[in-house]
Amino acid sequence: xxxxxxxxxxxxGDNAPHSVVEGVLFALKNKFxxxxxxxxxxxxxxxxxxxxxxxxxxxxxxxxxxxxxxxTEVLKLKESSMYVGCEMLKNKELNAFVxxxxxxxxxxxxxxxxxxxxxxxxxALVLALPSKxxxxxxxxxxxxxxxxxxxxxxxxxxxxxxxxxxxxLENPRVGILNIGSEDExxxxxxxxxxxxxxxxxxxxxxxxxxxxxxxxxxxDIIVTDGFTGNNVLKTMEGTAYFILHExxxxxxxxxxxxxxxxxxxxxxxxxxxxxxxxxxxxxxFFLGVNGVLVKAHGSSDAEAIANALYVSYRAAKFDLIKxxxx
Amino acid sequence: xxxxxxxxxxxxGDNAPHSVVEGVLFALKNKFxxxxxxxxxxxxxxxxxxxxxxxxxxxxxxxxxxxxxxxTEVLKLKESSMYVGCEMLKNKELNAFVxxxxxxxxxxxxxxxxxxxxxxxxxALVLALPSKxxxxxxxxxxxxxxxxxxxxxxxxxxxxxxxxxxxxLENPRVGILNIGSEDExxxxxxxxxxxxxxxxxxxxxxxxxxxxxxxxxxxDIIVTDGFTGNNVLKTMEGTAYFILHExxxxxxxxxxxxxxxxxxxxxxxxxxxxxxxxxxxxxxFFLGVNGVLVKAHGSSDAEAIANALYVSYRAAKFDLIKxxxx
Numbered sequence: 334x335x336x337x338x339x340x341x342x343x344x345x346g347d348n349a350p351h352s353v354v355e356g357v358l359f360a361l362k363n364k365f366x367x368x369x370x371x372x373x374x375x376x377x378x379x380x381x382x383x384x385x386x387x388x389x390x391x392x393x394x395x396x397x398x399x400x401x402x403x404x405t406e407v408l409k410l411k412e413s414s415m416y417v418g419c420e421m422l423k424n425k426e427l428n429a430f431v432x433x434x435x436x437x438x439x440x441x442x443x444x445x446x447x448x449x450x451x452x453x454x455x456x457a458l459v460l461a462l463p464s465k466x467x468x469x470x471x472x473x474x475x476x477x478x479x480x481x482x483x484x485x486x487x488x489x490x491x492x493x494x495x496x497x498x499x500x501x502l503e504n505p506r507v508g509i510l511n512i513g514s515e516d517e518x519x520x521x522x523x524x525x526x527x528x529x530x531x532x533x534x535x536x537x538x539x540x541x542x543x544x545x546x547x548x549x550x551x552x553d554i555i556v557t558d559g560f561t562g563n564n565v566l567k568t569m570e571g572t573a574y575f576i577l578h579e580x581x582x583x584x585x586x587x588x589x590x591x592x593x594x595x596x597x598x599x600x601x602x603x604x605x606x607x608x609x610x611x612x613x614x615x616x617x618f619f620l621g622v623n624g625v626l627v628k629a630h631g632s633s634d635a636e637a638i639a640n641a642l643y644v645s646y647r648a649a650k651f652d653l654i655k656x657x658x659x
Numbered sequence: 660x661x662x663x664x665x666x667x668x669x670x671x672g673d674n675a676p677h678s679v680v681e682g683v684l685f686a687l688k689n690k691f692x693x694x695x696x697x698x699x700x701x702x703x704x705x706x707x708x709x710x711x712x713x714x715x716x717x718x719x720x721x722x723x724x725x726x727x728x729x730x731t732e733v734l735k736l737k738e739s740s741m742y743v744g745c746e747m748l749k750n751k752e753l754n755a756f757v758x759x760x761x762x763x764x765x766x767x768x769x770x771x772x773x774x775x776x777x778x779x780x781x782x783a784l785v786l787a788l789p790s791k792x793x794x795x796x797x798x799x800x801x802x803x804x805x806x807x808x809x810x811x812x813x814x815x816x817x818x819x820x821x822x823x824x825x826x827x828l829e830n831p832r833v834g835i836l837n838i839g840s841e842d843e844x845x846x847x848x849x850x851x852x853x854x855x856x857x858x859x860x861x862x863x864x865x866x867x868x869x870x871x872x873x874x875x876x877x878x879d880i881i882v883t884d885g886f887t888g889n890n891v892l893k894t895m896e897g898t899a900y901f902i903l904h905e906x907x908x909x910x911x912x913x914x915x916x917x918x919x920x921x922x923x924x925x926x927x928x929x930x931x932x933x934x935x936x937x938x939x940x941x942x943x944f945f946l947g948v949n950g951v952l953v954k955a956h957g958s959s960d961a962e963a964i965a966n967a968l969y970v971s972y973r974a975a976k977f978d979l980i981k982x983x984x985x
Binding site for chain 2: 518519520559569571574576580591594596598602606
């Protein structure tokens with residue numbers, strides 16, 4: 334794709350709209366995006382902030398989606414920035430749209446306003462986890478579909494494979510998350526899904542993988558339902574912070590050498606935990622909808638917003654969406 | 660309960676029967692169990708090992724359950740140590756039975772040979788996780804029931820509450836694992852289960868908890884289906900080992916101070932990881948069946964077997980099973 338337009342939800346995020354304006358400025362300065370490539374969705378903004386981004390296209394939209402807005406409600410809020418942004422995706426006025434707002438509302442706008450890609454029943458949240466081999470490990474679905482059927486695993490695999498191509502993973506191996514590697518393990522949905530993926534010869538399907546191998550090089554894409562995927566993600570986060578907490582306690586009680594050791598390793602430990610905390614990632618892709626849709630974390634600061642804009646820009650340039658339409 | 664009989668599966672575990680014999684000796688010596696309290700289920704044993712435990716009651720049984728035995732197959736292996744042990748539980752010849760053998764086969768023998776307690780549809784694996792406050796955090800179901808209905812959460816809660824009493828947790832708070840705290844979050848099973856637990860006034864039900872709070876003091880018992888529970892457990896394990904791996908890498912590449920820091924903190928880090936690795940726990944209770952049934956880890960050494968025997972002994976003395984029959 335030659336020229337791309339990336340929309341950003343002015344009202345998404347705990348510190349919006351100010352954080353979004355700062356994020357846009359950060360992206361222009363540090364990520365080398367040009368003002369022509371960015372579109373601000375929302376116009377209720379301070380005079381001061383407005384002056385800073387006067388060279389950008391601004392599309393009027395209302396600040397009407399809050400953290401309390403239910404996923405179904407947003408579909409009635411047709412003047413909200415989320416609705417307007419997703420409608421622009423659908424109409425190809427935008428190639429990508431980034432929001433740090435209410436996740437449920439964004440998934441709902443993406444699915445029903447931007448609309449699903451042909452042949453896709455279930456768009457999903459797709460995330461790249463760290464791994465021991467330093468190759469990214471892709472998790473689909475990270476939380477969009479709490480209720481699934483076996484056939485939806487087929488969509489999840491397609492979405493994961495497209496994302497793997499974007500990340501330069503060749504012939505990516507697809508595994509299904511299960512509680513054992515034997516055929517009879519797990520529940521009926523997982524077993525049926527496994528048979529479906531086996532049948533699709535274009536997939537490099539490697540069978541079941543277990544959560545204890547999450548960070549090992551046993552596959553590139555882990556497919557699971559959104560309920561399990563989201564629990565796995567939050568368990569990773571909880572465990573990492575628990576380890577950090579326990580280490581701090583040990584250090585508090587420890588002698589001089591323990592305290593020295595902690596001092597020397599402090600930086601390494603912190604960077605490790607932030608590597609595991611998915612909230613520190615730039616953004617999560619909601620793949621399977623008409624256009625690149627990226628959810629940035631609610632507490633995103635300027636740099637996080639800029640990262641999400643940049644990754645959306647790259648995905649749009651790569652034509653990520655086309656890669657799903659096998 | 661005054662006098663108790665604890666059975667041990669001679670053939671369970673990767674290093675059985677030798678590890679089991681050593682475990683029994685360890686328990687007699689270090690855990691102050693008496694020979695009258697222990698029963699060895701299985702008699703195919705070396706003369707040398709036999710001599711060491713000649714003061715114990717030995718019940719003949721065959722070594723016919725392997726790691727490949729399917730859960731349904733064990734029900735036909737009526738002379739196997741697992742079947743015989745569970746039958747003795749049912750007949751009250753044993754108050755507790757410990758096995759480090761095939762998990763699926765043990766769950767099946769427990770459910771269908773020992774049999775379920777009156778009013779219990781789904782026995783479950785119950786595990787105590789560590790927590791920031793150093794109070795144990797109980798997880799039910801840790802992997803027995805991959806396919807559940809909402810009503811089974813009621814059984815899981817009862818099993819968790821009984822275990823909480825055993826661990827001296829007063830008026831334990833019950834939470835359901837979900838991917839958000841709002842009423843509409845999760846799947847239909849979880850939402851229906853939440854309504855069921857709300858209705859049971861004897862439960863101290865606190866609503867939904869998220870996996871990122873696993874180690875926080877937000878509840879005492881986390882109830883979930885066995886598929887999610889097992890994935891959560893293995894994610895904890897995978898994350899802990901990943902952090903250890905990454906730290907080692909950082910240290911390898913780091914300078915003198917980093918290496919010194921690592922040296923000073925090595926012990927603390929290792930003990931932390933083993934705290935999170937559920938495989939290092941003495942044993943996991945399979946609650947809801949007729950008698951105390953404990954699964955020790957397959958790779959159990961003598962000390963792990965002795966720990967499992969001791970915890971079973973204490974649970975039998977406490978009459979843990981009676982606490983489930985509200």
